Amino acid sequence: MRYEFAPMEGITGYVYRNAHHQFYKKIDRYFTPFITPNQTRKFTSREMNDVLPEHNQGIEIVPQILTNKAEDFLWASEKLRDLGYEEVNLNLGCPSGTVVTKKRGAGFLAFPVALDAFLEEVCNGINRLGMKISVKTRVGKDSPDEWEELLEIYSRYPLSELIVHPRIQTDFYRNHPNLDAYELAAEKNSSSKISLTYNGDLFSIQDFENLIERFPNTETVMMGRGLLTNPALAEQIEGMQEKCGSSEAGFCKARRDDPCFSEKENEEKEKCDEKQRLRKFHDALLAGYSEAIPGDRNVLFKMKELWFYFGQAFENDEKALKQIRKAVKMDVYRDAVAKIFSECELKNPPGFQ
Numbered sequence: 001m002r003y004e005f006a007p008m009e010g011i012t013g014y015v016y017r018n019a020h021h022q023f024y025k026k027i028d029r030y031f032t033p034f035i036t037p038n039q040t041r042k043f044t045s046r047e048m049n050d051v052l053p054e055h056n057q058g059i060e061i062v063p064q065i066l067t068n069k070a071e072d073f074l075w076a077s078e079k080l081r082d083l084g085y086e087e088v089n090l091n092l093g094c095p096s097g098t099v100v101t102k103k104r105g106a107g108f109l110a111f112p113v114a115l116d117a118f119l120e121e122v123c124n125g126i127n128r129l130g131m132k133i134s135v136k137t138r139v140g141k142d143s144p145d146e147w148e149e150l151l152e153i154y155s156r157y158p159l160s161e162l163i164v165h166p167r168i169q170t171d172f173y174r175n176h177p178n179l180d181a182y183e184l185a186a187e188k189n190s191s192s193k194i195s196l197t198y199n200g201d202l203f204s205i206q207d208f209e210n211l212i213e214r215f216p217n218t219e220t221v222m223m224g225r226g227l228l229t230n231p232a233l234a235e236q237i238e239g240m241q242e243k244c245g246s247s248e249a250g251f252c253k254a255r256r257d258d259p260c261f262s263e264k265e266n267e268e269k270e271k272c273d274e275k276q277r278l279r280k281f282h283d284a285l286l287a288g289y290s291e292a293i294p295g296d297r298n299v300l301f302k303m304k305e306l307w308f309y310f311g312q313a314f315e316n317d318e319k320a321l322k323q324i325r326k327a328v329k330m331d332v333y334r335d336a337v338a339k340i341f342s343e344c345e346l347k348n349p350p351g352f353q
């Protein structure tokens with residue numbers, strides 16, 4: 001199984017990716033949050049910092065681009081190629097209102113003729129640049145009925161990967177991923193050379209098992225919020241697969257029958273090690289943001305955003321989390337973090353229950 005870290009604007013920038021890569025393994029590729037090229041023909045300093053090779057040493061990165069203008073896409077791709085990148089990813093999934101009204105991200109899906117023409121021009125240009133292009137898409141703008149036509153369009157281009165988040169734009173992150181729509185992609189794609197990646201609501205080993213049970217041929221998954229809450233999720237999924245000596249559907253049953261997984265002692269020790277590792281990861285993030293961002297206020301803003309996810313990993317943490325949310329000074333924040341790590345236990349990762 002291959003694991004990809006989803007792009008998450010405002011969160012999975014280079015500071016986050018470096019810290020994650022330092023403490024957690026098994027992620028094959030990290031996708032950058034989107035870059036939005038425009039007529040200025042300049043990356044913003046945030047965009048540039050995020051893709052600079054010296055900020056991404058030893059990590060496999062795919063830069064993501066958000067635009068509906070082929071020439072802007074190709075301009076950015078060329079710049080990225082000059083920085084050493086061989087592949088770029090097209091964002092056709094962003095559901096945010098400001099993006100969608102400009103017919104970008106998931107908004108572009110409502111214009112299949114224009115999208116087709118865009119892909120034609122972009123794929124020719126990418127080929128001339130000697131690069132690869134992958135697409136990250138939702139399954140429609142207003143209705144999954146749009147999906148079949150979109151799939152037909154994608155199938156005509158030499159995409160290196162099609163990453164499917166099976167929601168429509170109007171779902172934002174509500175409702176459940178539409179697995180019937182994903183199944184259509186899996187069926188249509190079985191004869192094509194495009195590699196298909198599933199993305200959406202993989203929060204636990206159990207979620208992964210359910211996916212594999214229905215789609216046993218899955219080769220790559222992309223995860224976002226699940227990894228933000230439990231940065232070891234890919235390792236845990238992979239660990240289960242290795243333990244059972246199989247990456248086929250059915251490994252899950254073998255795991256449940258394995259006596260070592262009913263040993264409470266082992267579980268407690270693993271949880272304790274996991275908590276220490278999470279603490280080190282947290283401290284590396286705090287140090288990284290403190291170096292990259294001026295002013296404690298801005299650093300705290302970033303860290304608090306992360307606690308929205310970390311917080312869901314702890315038991316009985318409401319009081320300590322409230323202190324984190326209220327902290328406006330760094331020393332108050334540090335005290336609140338120390339408290340949560342010393343007083344609250346990590347929830348049993350769902351796969352360990």
Ligand SMILES: Cc1cc2nc3c(=O)[nH]c(=O)nc-3n(C[C@H](O)[C@H](O)[C@H](O)COP(=O)(O)O)c2cc1C
Pocket residue numbers: 006007008009010011032033034064091092093094136165199200201202222223224225226
């Ligand atoms: C805060 C946030 C920021 C996101 N930013 C991006 C982005 O820059 N590009 C993108 O393609 N998707 C973005 N996404 C969508 C995720 O990459 C992913 O498709 C989505 O969260 C579903 O996967 P998950 O259930 O594993 O989190 C973002 C999602 C969230 C919640």
